[in-house]
Amino acid sequence: MAFGDYPAEYNPKTHGPYDPARYYGKADVPFGQVKLGELGAWFGRRNKSPSAIAGAVSRAWWRWQHKYVFPKRAGIAPFFQLTVASMAFFYIINYPKLKHHRNYKYH
Numbered sequence: 001m002a003f004g005d006y007p008a009e010y011n012p013k014t015h016g017p018y019d020p021a022r023y024y025g026k027a028d029v030p031f032g033q034v035k036l037g038e039l040g041a042w043f044g045r046r047n048k049s050p051s052a053i054a055g056a057v058s059r060a061w062w063r064w065q066h067k068y069v070f071p072k073r074a075g076i077a078p079f080f081q082l083t084v085a086s087m088a089f090f091y092i093i094n095y096p097k098l099k100h101h102r103n104y105k106y107h
Contacts, residue, residue, distance in 0.1 A: 006018060
């Protein structure tokens with residue numbers, strides 16, 4: 001699969017119009033239904049290649065947009081979500097500098 005191509009598993013006659021938020025590979029047990037004893041085998045069945053990870057991130061992005069951004073009457077939730085996510089991201093990347101400014105109480 002090259003950049004910009006449809007996934008190899010996608011068949012327009014079977015699946016209909018292409019949806020970027022849908023996984024067209026072989027169906028597996030959802031993560032919420034995996035038992036603790038089967039967790040290692042479940043992670044072992046995952047494709048860990050860079051293109052598979054990029055595809056998973058892309059599908060998550062499209063699902064988020066379809067749920068919060070694209071509805072006709074979208075609210076203010078996506079703006080707050082992006083604000084909180086950016087605040088958390090910048091706090092994490094600046095944490096090494098911020099930890100030197102802690103106020104300790106010495107007794």
